[in-house]
Amino acid sequence: MIKLPWLQGQIKQWQELVILQQVPHAILLNSAKGFGKFELAKEMSHIALCENLGEDGPCGFCSACELFKVGNHPDFTLISAEKNTIKVEQIRKLSKDIRLSATKGQYRVVVIENAEQMNKAAANALLKTLEEPPNKVVLILTTSELGRLLPTIKSRCIKINISAPSQRESLVWLGSLTNKSEADIITSLALANNSPLIAKSFIQEDILPHIKQMLADLQSLISDQKTVLEVSKAWFSEELFVHLSLLASYFINLVKLNNQLVCTNLPQYLNFQIDLSQTSDSDNKTLEFVRNIYRFNFRSETALKKELLIEELLINWKSEFK
């Protein structure tokens, strides 16, 4: 399991509760996407299940640890959405299962991932379980959309908010996983809205070169080194919407930086010369480009329509900045 340094404080506290046998029966982990709440839920489960828990955490050798590591612990249940919905049948089955005592004599632990995806019937069924929790059962709910959960569910859980690690902390952690330059890591983090886990996936999938190339292409349009047709052909791909969203994110970060809304030192190492220091006019043009990316609905159109939309996007860009 990956070790996320910014969660270690919470992990330590949980460990103490387990050792003191003061574990609450329902916990709600809340944070934006990509801050590690699912990893935290898994680690908390592991701690609650280990038969030999010590100061340094789960022992790693007992049969519970072995079973947990291979994803086969009989007292651990993970509930996730099927087609974006957690259904009432899943919760009903769960409510029945947790009435049985734990096979290994420790806790029964249930993680409900993205609990906001429970439909109404599922949420009501869970509420019944939360009202009369069986002994030695721990329910860990995670969410990144707190507002979508029933207030009655929220009020029956101990809520833990996971805040974003500092940029320095994220940089050190990401730096230990990759040999990419710090400039690339900072950019990946900015594109990921400061979520270290999302930034990590960008780095692993080597997405940054695409975004840099797109920025270079936009530059080439302004300097007439490439035509709209050439660029739109190059941009058309399966990943178009993802790449465009990240391009939009880069520009939003640049505008924020220009208006001193963020203090991150986003590298401007790209061969890209929009004069953001001069005018708010430049900001408006940039934001218009960003708006078009979302307005044009690249996600759901047909291939032919997508090609036309890219061309329109690029023509607008060129006419704004040239």
Ligand SMILES: [Zn+2]
């Ligand atoms: Zn163990």
